[in-house]
Amino acid sequence: MTDEQDRSALVELTRMAQESAEAYLAGDLDGYESVLRHAEDFTLMPPFGGPVRSGFVLDDETREATRTTFRGGEVEVEVDASYVTDDLAVLVVVERQRGLVGELPEQDWSLRVTLAFRREDGRWRLVHRHADALVDTIGWSTLSRLARGELTD
Template sequence: MSPFKNKTSLGDDEPVRESKSISRRAALAMAIAATGRVAHAAPTSDQALPDIISRTEQQAAAFMAGDMTRWASLIRLDDDFTLMQPFGGPASHGFDDSPERLAELARFFRNGGGTLEVEKSYVSGDLIVLVMIERQHGEVGGLPDQNWSLRVTQVYRRHGSDWRLAHRHADPLVGKISLEQAAALARGE
């Protein structure tokens, strides 16, 4: 019998390979024998996927509403988190989650909300990748409420029983643009 079994990620028809681990079962048995208690293993990535999707949607809505305290409580950012912002420019590394920075973000993003459309999800071992459209609106940077929908890819990495956001790439190109418009953007115009 193969040490792999076929699994499908939520809503996908393509198989994702996941290894079975005899050593994991052995470690669990040893922990029970040593402590007399049942040890609870961290959920596998495919078990964690529905919760990650739900928290990601809540996080996006909280961000657009300017509720940064709730946003920060929903999903922890990894220590080496990278962000490719929808406003362009170089990727940023790390994140300042100080109360002052969260208050600044709360003033910049206000009175909005949104939902997710998950286009594709990938689960493999200690990684989860979501490819999605954030359908959202809000007041951003003092501009009146408007559509701020984004195409987004997010990568989550497992740390023990915790899942942390390791990478986010977002852009506002939800609607199709012409070659000329794309060329102008590429030129920085």
């Protein structure tokens, strides 16, 4: 890719990351999916932990759960690093988010996120998303308790 093509791809991918994060925080899964298509072999490492998930589910149950859990807010995507080739791209971003999630009061929900994309049939598709809420540094003691599973609900 030329430098201009790299810049153009980065602008497009950043827009997709921004608009999809806004739609998701608003509980609009259809809006999210219209901006950010997923590859068939998509994997997710969600910010609340657990096993790696495979596939992207867009059914009525998931739409309703997303709509009722994510109730709006503000998002600003900050790109810290990017890697773009003809058919693969990676964005390392911080999603600065403040909003309403679940029954909790409005708060900061910022995430560190790695997004991996693959170009398929001329369109970027999300292949992998890894997110965590460790935007602010935590100490070894807190990390060790988290690793041992002692900080669960």
